[in-house]
Amino acid sequence: MFYTCGPNEAMVVSGFGRSPPLMIAGGRVFVLPCIQKIQRIALNTLTLNVKSDKVYTRHGVPISVTGIAQVKIQGQNKEMLATACQMFMGKSEAEISTIALETLEGHQRAIIAHLTVEEIYQDRKKFSEQVFKVASSDLVNMGIGVVSYTLKDVHDDQDYLHSLGKARTAQVQKDARIGEAQYKRDSVMREAHAMQEKVSAQYKNEIEMAKSQRDYELKKAAYDVEVNTKKAESEMAYQLQVAKTKQRIEEEKMQIQVVERTQQITLQEQEITRKEKELEAKVKKPAEAEKYRLERLAEAQRLQLIMEAEAEAESIKMKGDAEAFAVEAKGRAEAEQMTKKAEAFRQYKDGAMVDMLLEKLPLMAEEISKPLLSAKKITMVSSGGSEVGVAKLTGEVLDIMTRLPAAVEKLTGVHISQVVGAPGLVH
Numbered sequence: 001m002f003y004t005c006g007p008n009e010a011m012v013v014s015g016f017g018r019s020p021p022l023m024i025a026g027g028r029v030f031v032l033p034c035i036q037k038i039q040r041i042a043l044n045t046l047t048l049n050v051k052s053d054k055v056y057t058r059h060g061v062p063i064s065v066t067g068i069a070q071v072k073i074q075g076q077n078k079e080m081l082a083t084a085c086q087m088f089m090g091k092s093e094a095e096i097s098t099i100a101l102e103t104l105e106g107h108q109r110a111i112i113a114h115l116t117v118e119e120i121y122q123d124r125k126k127f128s129e130q131v132f133k134v135a136s137s138d139l140v141n142m143g144i145g146v147v148s149y150t151l152k153d154v155h156d157d158q159d160y161l162h163s164l165g166k167a168r169t170a171q172v173q174k175d176a177r178i179g180e181a182q183y184k185r186d187s188v189m190r191e192a193h194a195m196q197e198k199v200s201a202q203y204k205n206e207i208e209m210a211k212s213q214r215d216y217e218l219k220k221a222a223y224d225v226e227v228n229t230k231k232a233e234s235e236m237a238y239q240l241q242v243a244k245t246k247q248r249i250e251e252e253k254m255q256i257q258v259v260e261r262t263q264q265i266t267l268q269e270q271e272i273t274r275k276e277k278e279l280e281a282k283v284k285k286p287a288e289a290e291k292y293r294l295e296r297l298a299e300a301q302r303l304q305l306i307m308e309a310e311a312e313a314e315s316i317k318m319k320g321d322a323e324a325f326a327v328e329a330k331g332r333a334e335a336e337q338m339t340k341k342a343e344a345f346r347q348y349k350d351g352a353m354v355d356m357l358l359e360k361l362p363l364m365a366e367e368i369s370k371p372l373l374s375a376k377k378i379t380m381v382s383s384g385g386s387e388v389g390v391a392k393l394t395g396e397v398l399d400i401m402t403r404l405p406a407a408v409e410k411l412t413g414v415h416i417s418q419v420v421g422a423p424g425l426v427h
Contacts, residue, residue, distance in 0.1 A: 001030070001031050001032075001033055002028055002029070002030050002031075003028065003029055003030075003031055003038055004027070004028040005024070005025075005026060005027065005028075005040065006026060007025070007026035007043075008026075008042065008043050008044050009025075009026065009040055009041070009042055009043055010023060010024065010025040010026075010040065010041050010043055010073075010075050010081060010085075011023070011024045011027075011029055011038055011039070011040055012024075012038070012039045012040075012041065012085055012089065013029055013031055013036055013037070013038050014036070014037050014039070015032070015035055015036035015037045016032060016035035016036055017032075017036070018036060020082075021085075023078065023081055023082060023085065025043060025075030025076065025081065026075070039089060039090070041073065041084065041085055041088065041089060042073070042093055042096075043072060043073050043075040044072065044093065045070055045071070045072040045147060046070070046071050046072060046093065046096065046097045046100065047068065047069075047070055048068070048069045048070075048071060048097060048100060048101045048104060049066065049068060049101075050066070050067040050068070050069055050101060050104045050105050050108055050149075051064070051065075051066050051105070052064065052065045052066075052105055052108050052109045052112060054157070055109050055112045055113065056113065057112060057113065057115060057116055057117050057120070058113065058114060058115060058116050059116055059117070061116075061117050061156065061158065061160050062156060062157070062158065063112070063117055063120070063154060063155065063156040063160070064153075064154070064155050064156065064157075065108060065112055065120070065151065065153070065154050066151075066152045066153040066154075067104075067108060067128070067131065067149060067150065067151050067152055068149070068150050068152050069100075069104050069135070069146060069148065069149045070146070070147035070148045070149075071100050071104075071139060071144050071145065071146050071147060072144070072145060072147060073088070073096075073143055073144055073145075074143065074144075074145045080140065080143040080144075080145070081143060082143070083141070083142065083143035084142065084143025084144065085143070086143075087142050087143060088142075088143070096144075099142070100139060100142075100144055103135065103138055103139060103142075104131070104135050104139075104146075104149075107131060107134045107135040107138065108131050108135075110134070111127065111130050111131055111134065115127065117156075117160060120151075120154055121154055124151045124154075127151055128149055128150055128151050131149055131151075132146055132148075132149040135149070
């Protein structure tokens with residue numbers, strides 16, 4: 001059969017096959033009925049009110065002391081648990097508490113008897129430590145551990161502690177009055193000294209403030225100069241950096257443009273090369289052939305023109321020679337004719353002149369009729385009688401006839417009066 005217990009309890013199994021007995025603190029165990037036995041022991045913390053009434057101290061003063069202790073059976077320590085089982089198995093918690101309480105009270109009385117009232121009252125911590133130390137050594141041998149111990153109360157029936165308190169109170173009051181007087185005295189002195197130090201400190205503070213203000217202004221001015229310098233340098237550096245960046249960007253743009261222009265030039269050169277080859281294939285070679293043909297034609301034409309010019313020059317020369325011979329022959333004939341005319345003039349005189357005049361009369365008539373030929377239209381206007389128009393036309397004819405001797409003289413060099421009545425004159 002299985003049995004279980006909580007963490008505040010321990011089980012002890014004894015009997016068949018359990019030698020020594022099995023102790024389990026907070027767990028479970030299998031127990032054989034009839035041949036094995038199971039027992040339980042509590043592991044709860046026990047609070048003990050340790051009272052020691054009218055215990056005489058080292059100086060024979062009876063006092064009553066009350067302490068509070070916390071004790072428990074240590075289930076985690078197997079040896080202490082085994083000891084506790086041997087001593088307290090089958091006992092209740094009240095019985096265990098009574099045993100532990102009597103042990104603690106005995107140790108508490110023993111320690112009170114070795115101390116004075118003043119030591120117990122004034123140093124409670126030391127008293128508690130001594131009781132805890134002495135009691136723990138004995139309770140451990142029972143399997144019980146002392147968790148804590150504190151001194152709760154100390155009093156007496158003889159008013160010893162009260163009298164001790166009065167004396168101490170009086171001493172404290174005396175010391176308080178003396179201390180108060182000294183404090184007031186020292187306070188006045190300290191106040192005066194403090195006032196003096198205050199004024200001095202105030203003056204020093206003002207001086208220091210003035211110095212600090214001066215240093216602040218100087219440092220601020222220096223810092224302002226430095227800050228403004230740094231700011232200006234920063235701005236200039238920023239502007240310089242901006243300019244450098246712009247310049248670098250422009251340079252990169254120019255490089256890009258140069259690369260693009262280089263590529264364009266390369267493409268253009270390739271295109272030019274292609275066009276040159278195309279031109280050479282399509283135009284240049286045919287043009288060279290045409291040029292050669294035209295040069296040959298021009299050379300043939302030049303030779304033809306040279307030959308024609310030479311022929312024409314020879315023809316002109318021959319023609320000129322013929323014309324010169326003709327002119328020379330004509331001149332000789334005219335000279336001979338003029339000689340014969342002169343001889344005839346000398347022989348016939350007036351008859352020759354009349355004959356020459358008659359030869360020139362057509363020319364004279366042409367010269368006289370030029371004014372009439374230049375007139376596009378002749379209009380004769382009569383206002384009542386036709387005599388006026390006729391008279392006007394007759395006047396113009398007379399004017400022409402008047403100019404006839406001058407024209408004859410101009411053409412022949414002979415005045416018309418010289419030939420009037422000459423023989424052979426035909427009317």
